[in-house]
Amino acid sequence: MRISTASPPNDDKRWRIVNATMRRHGYQAHALIETLHTIQETFGYLDESAMRYAAASLHLPLSRVYGVATFYNHFMLKPKGVHSCVVCVGTACYIKNSNHIVKQVERALDVVTGETTADGKISLSVAHCVGMCWLAPVLLLDDEAATDLTPENTVDKVEEWVAYVNETT
Ligand code: FES
Structure with missing residues (x-):
């Protein structure tokens, strides 16, 4: 020893x-x-x-x-935000463009995966299947699953959620 x-x-x-x-x-x-x-x-x-x-x-x-x-994406190098945004990149989601969705979410939040927004409110991470494959591609905004996502509508959905977060936090 x-x-x-x-x-x-x-x-x-x-x-x-x-x-x-x-x-x-x-x-x-x-x-x-x-x-x-x-x-x-x-x-x-x-x-x-x-x-x-x-x-x-x-x-x-x-x-x-x-x-x-x-x-490992699991490890956070900065304090976690009050809210979490998780993009699923498991197989079912990957087939449905989750890699493009990650990029759009990073753009909408102005933060890279594994980090927290400058105001400390939202942490962005990826997961390897959140157990809702039939809804793929899946994005979890706190406990809510955002569905019918495309790389085109992702920014709007995330920005809508960010506005809600800012109003309530
Ligand atoms: S692979 Fe994304 S929910 Fe299962």
Whole structure:
């Protein structure tokens, strides 16, 4: 079992939860993904100081931690917005142009996938099947599924929802 002498980024007690995950795996490199999951569940996202802490504790280069964190769409590198916009890119949705829909949503929200709008209100992510394949392509605007989407009408639908979000948030 390895040990770690790395110090957490600050004295927030939640780092104990993260440390417990790494300790359980003997601070071995294979604990990286579980550690990143724990950080995200505990703090809501992974910032640079968290990735540095994971890298130092697991004896890994920061570039490896950053590479894993940016490879998986699941990981958020900034705080999550109050609202979420999720584009399904699973097979049924992909066949129906979801890759174009992602681009249109990014345009409408002025944000790239995996990030949150500048006002902190909306996070954009992708999912690999949200269980509504018969409605494909599917876009989830908070808990509501937007249907009958085409690359052409997506911007209008998203902008309509953003107007509603701005009125109510
Ligand atoms: S693949 Fe998109 S809902 Fe199933």
